Amino acid sequence: MHAVVLNCTLKPFPQPSHTALLAQVVVEELERLCVSVDVVRVVDQLVPPGIGTDLGDADDWPRLHDQLLRSAILVLASPTQLGRPSSIAQRVLERMDAMRGETDDAGRPVAYNRVAGVVVTAQEDGAQHVISEIAGALVGLGYTVPGQGWTYWNGGPGPGPSYADTDDGHAWSERTGRTMARNLHAVAQAMAGAPMSAPPSR
Amino acid sequence: MHAVVLNCTLKPFPQPSHTALLAQVVVEELERLCVSVDVVRVVDQLVPPGIGTDLGDADDWPRLHDQLLRSAILVLASPTQLGRPSSIAQRVLERMDAMRGETDDAGRPVAYNRVAGVVVTAQEDGAQHVISEIAGALVGLGYTVPGQGWTYWNGGPGPGPSYADTDDGHAWSERTGRTMARNLHAVAQAMAGAPMSAPPSR
Amino acid sequence: MHAVVLNCTLKPFPQPSHTALLAQVVVEELERLCVSVDVVRVVDQLVPPGIGTDLGDADDWPRLHDQLLRSAILVLASPTQLGRPSSIAQRVLERMDAMRGETDDAGRPVAYNRVAGVVVTAQEDGAQHVISEIAGALVGLGYTVPGQGWTYWNGGPGPGPSYADTDDGHAWSERTGRTMARNLHAVAQAMAGAPMSAPPSR
Amino acid sequence: MHAVVLNCTLKPFPQPSHTALLAQVVVEELERLCVSVDVVRVVDQLVPPGIGTDLGDADDWPRLHDQLLRSAILVLASPTQLGRPSSIAQRVLERMDAMRGETDDAGRPVAYNRVAGVVVTAQEDGAQHVISEIAGALVGLGYTVPGQGWTYWNGGPGPGPSYADTDDGHAWSERTGRTMARNLHAVAQAMAGAPMSAPPSR
Secondary structure: OEEEEEEOOOOOOOOOOHHHHHHHHHHHHHHHOOOEEEEEEHHHOOOOOOOOOOOOOOOOHHHHHHHHHHOOEEEEEEEEEOOEEOHHHHHHHHHHHHHHHOEOOOOOEOOOOOEEEEEEEEOOOOHHHHHHHHHHHHHHHOOEEOOOOEEEEEOOOOOOOOHHHOOOOHHHHHHHHHHHHHHHHHHHHHHHHOOOOOOOOO | OEEEEEEOOOOOOOOOOHHHHHHHHHHHHHHHOOOEEEEEEHHHOOOOOOOOOOOOOOOOHHHHHHHHHHOOEEEEEEEEEOOEEOHHHHHHHHHHHHHHHOEOOOOOEOOOOOEEEEEEEEOOOOHHHHHHHHHHHHHHHOOEEOOOOEEEEEOOOOOOOOHHHOOOOHHHHHHHHHHHHHHHHHHHHHHHHOOOOOOOOO | OEEEEEEOOOOOOOOOOHHHHHHHHHHHHHHHOOOEEEEEEHHHOOOOOOOOOOOOOOOOHHHHHHHHHHOOEEEEEEEEEOOEEOHHHHHHHHHHHHHHHOEOOOOOEOOOOOEEEEEEEEOOOOHHHHHHHHHHHHHHHOOEEOOOOEEEEEOOOOOOOOHHHOOOOHHHHHHHHHHHHHHHHHHHHHHHHOOOOOOOOO | OEEEEEEOOOOOOOOOOHHHHHHHHHHHHHHHOOOEEEEEEHHHOOOOOOOOOOOOOOOOHHHHHHHHHHOOEEEEEEEEEOOEEOHHHHHHHHHHHHHHHOEOOOOOEOOOOOEEEEEEEEOOOOHHHHHHHHHHHHHHHOOEEOOOOEEEEEOOOOOOOOHHHOOOOHHHHHHHHHHHHHHHHHHHHHHHHOOOOOOOOO
8 A cells, every 4th residue: 555745844955854853753654554665855847737638748736646646554744834734735726626537447536545634833823724625625636544643743822842842742642643643544445345336427 | 223313403303304315325225235224303302501411300312312322323313504503413522422432341442443424404505514524423432434424505695595495406315325325334244244343442 | 992802712700811911912002092992802792603683682793893892902812722713702703794795874894994803822833823813804794904913922842831821932922912003003003094985775 | 105016926927917997996086096006017027936135146125124114005916826816916915024123213123114915816705815814914013904905806606707808897806996986095195294213112
């Protein structure tokens, strides 16, 4: 089983990403469950704005799109910016929008029988809303979101330290991240054994 | 397999509920798949505000809570009020909040291995946001939300006819509702065959 | 100048309301600015579901509606329940919806030239989303929301103490609450001196 | 009085922008009120991800930031992508975030005494949520959002024509856009006559 983690931090490599640190807990638990995991920092890729799968020469999205199609599990990881998903996370969702019209040999939208989870860090407050926004969009594309298929860390109220600047709350966020990994794996396995069918033609 | 539909319209029986009409499409498709379905109009029950499962004598919630625990499938149906889930839908979620702390014999939150979907009607615009808000809350409680586990109908922009006042868009909303029913059923069956485990203790 | 604070806690009097404590900071700053303030705990009133201003005998809303029309300033205060505004807050918004169709002698929607702010407490994460949901609805009704016209307190990640159970973050939330009070007062005064006109008839 | 409209369409010039068409109604009404208006299509500017005001050589944001500081009125216009603000709109908000820490000579956050409105088009459903998300973020930065300080157009349910592909609902969206322009102008004028003060130092 394969998983891909799209880290939607605003910071290009090699700047440290707080979101990557929390996502790593999920990655390690998935690997413990024998899932192979790729992690992509999307801001380091060239992903221009638009709504098609392939926008031409200077577009790294087609390769990311291929990774999505090879992965039973997607983890979308985002910081919270002004209480909302990062512009990189929204960019990813916009480029994924074309998947609504792409079907497999059995006529199923390509996201069917795949599961998705969300990892969010928030310097202030807002992580749960970011989870809802991203999970809601992914369900619309055809991904199944398992119960407790997320983890988050938040600070606040008001400005304060980021995730890696403190240990406060880490134990909860990490345990919740391990739960998320197990739930993603369990539901992905269940759907592999008994997959969803194509939608009715009318 | 059993399902329960909680219709969160503001209108007590026997007033007609537009949301009920669209939910009925989902009910009939579930029945075609041999799922038995109960439909409850929550506004006709006594569900006082609060966050425990049993708030005392004048509280119909414990009976609804029992129905949730007997049902592999939950459909939460809500109108859109000022672009948001109805106060009845939010009331239901608040009362469900206690389920986060309730576990089965295997130590699993009671919503694990259950699936949930959302049906929304909107006189104006706003149905997709209502879906996200409700689905996001249900995933947090432990429910799994299948890909395309929702249907909606919306009007707008601005004031206009309600669902039953027009035929516009019904074909899409109904076909999407039948898809939703099949997806709920498929994922519920998959999870019955290969259920989620209890979260890690630490 | 008059203000009304609608506290949308789920807890009836005399249970302590964390949200009331933070709202009180705003109340006191408004009083320092010579604004008279009424505070109403809505859960102690009879406010049935529906969308008209007067739903008959057992309806306390018409009296609350009168208070809104006597007040240049509205403060809507809500706890965060599953990351969303409380069912009481949503109930209030639903009952306020009728105000969209009510106009004054000059043909202006009755909420024009009134300002609104939001106070939110969250045991976990979610306060900023609750602010956005409530402020967004109030702007739709015709209320003007001043810059930084809110304050909040949040805990989290995960379960933890409520507002009054800790001192963490109080200084920020209180200072932000005093700012909010001044901003509400300043914009209400500005609009009193130079009011909005009726919308164009076409 | 000066206004700036930031059109956050995903489509670079010279592709037609549906959002631009609806925003133009607001522009023309503002001009009728003797406001000078600049319209910027942000996707045609180089606005890299990040959270500071000036990210170096290849960054057009400092010039846009200057325009914001010269404008009493901001109109943020966005399409709806998967029910959410476009990645360009979120990018703009992220770059505006630094304004929270920038103050004028009187110690006021630079967004104080400025007003903001929102224009949204949605091929399906979702426009009102996009308005709430953007307006909520702008209030957090210090902008005042006047009552009915927005207009929108939406289609749906499900896929359908875009704004310019139909005349349905245009009359309502345009009249609402003219109202929005008048309300932005009225509140900007009121605040110019009686401005907000600096926040309390503690």
